[in-house]
Amino acid sequence: MSSRRLQLVWSIKKEPEAVIKVAFASTDRSRVNQHFGAAEGFAVYEITPENATLVGVAEFGEEAMDGNEDKLGAKVDFLEGCAAVYVMAIGASAIKKLLAKGIQPIRVDEVDAIDDLLLEISKAMTEGGVAWIDRALAAQAKAKSEDRFASMEEEGWEG
Numbered sequence: 001m002s003s004r005r006l007q008l009v010w011s012i013k014k015e016p017e018a019v020i021k022v023a024f025a026s027t028d029r030s031r032v033n034q035h036f037g038a039a040e041g042f043a044v045y046e047i048t049p050e051n052a053t054l055v056g057v058a059e060f061g062e063e064a065m066d067g068n069e070d071k072l073g074a075k076v077d078f079l080e081g082c083a084a085v086y087v088m089a090i091g092a093s094a095i096k097k098l099l100a101k102g103i104q105p106i107r108v109d110e111v112d113a114i115d116d117l118l119l120e121i122s123k124a125m126t127e128g129g130v131a132w133i134d135r136a137l138a139a140q141a142k143a144k145s146e147d148r149f150a151s152m153e154e155e156g157w158e159g
Contacts, residue, residue, distance in 0.1 A: 017048075018048060018049060018125055018137055018140065019046050019047065019048050019140070020046070020047055020083040020084075020121070020125070020133065020136045020137065020140070021044055021045070021046050021047075021055070021081050021082045021083060022044070022045055022047055022082060022083060022084050022085070022086070022118075022121060023042045023043065023044045023045075023079050023082045023084070023085040023086070024042065024043045024044075024045075024085070024086045024114050024117070025039040025041070025042055025085065025086065025087040025088065026041060026042070026043055026114065027040055027041055029041070029043045029054075029057070029114065030113060030114055030115070031110060031111070031112060031113050031114060032086045032087065032088060032108050032109075032110065032112050032114065032117070033088060033110045034087060034088060035087065035088055035089040035090065036072075036075065036085070036087040036089070036090040036091070036094045036098075036105065037071060037072060037075075037090070037091055037094055038062070038071075039060065039075060039087070040059060040060055040061075040062060041057065041058060041059045041060065042056075042057070042058045042075070042078060042079065042085070043056075043057055043114065044056035044057070044058075044079075044082060045114075045118060047118060047121050047122055047125065048122065048125070049122050049123075049125045049126040050122070051122070052118040052121075052122065056078075058075075058078045060074065060075065072093065072094050072097055073097075075094075076094075076097045076098060076101060076103075079098070079101070079103055080101065082103050083102075083103065083104060083132065083133070083135075083136035084103060084104040084105070084106055084132055084136070085098065085103055085104075085105055085106070086106050086107075086108050086112070086114075086117060087105060087106070087107060087108070088107065088108065088109070088110055089107065090105050090107065102139075104132040104135075104136075106132070121133065125137065
């Protein structure tokens with residue numbers, strides 16, 4: 001299977017308090033219009049309560065929908081670090097693989113525009129009440145707290 005990947009790296013002076021990465025299965029990068037297993041492309045965004053930034057794009061060769069479980073590995077690997085992936089449809093084995101990596105699959109209609117979904121996610125990051133977003137933010141806060149204590153330990157303590 002051939003695939004192409006684009007990762008964008010930005011110089012950030014101040015890291016935002018809350019950032020989650022979300023992927024969208026899309027051929028046109030404007031709407032969710034792909035089945036996960038046969039997805040020809042993903043657009044990955046970093047989302048904060050204030051904005052969303054495209055940080056990665058993957059393109060995969062066209063795949064048959066059934067009988068080729070190998071097609072899932074490269075897609076799941078590309079989504080490493082994402083909190084969720086929006087798709088039109090998804091099979092049970094893909095759901096299992098994504099959940100094992102901590103990635104929440106979310107089914108939506110083809111009419112759902114990525115820009116609208118990004119706004120909904122940003123709003124939910126501020127207001128709460130969306131379970132997968134709340135879990136992702138809590139895990140991020142816990143990881144930051146653990147990192148802070150680890151760096152304090154490395155600095156040593158002289159009192």
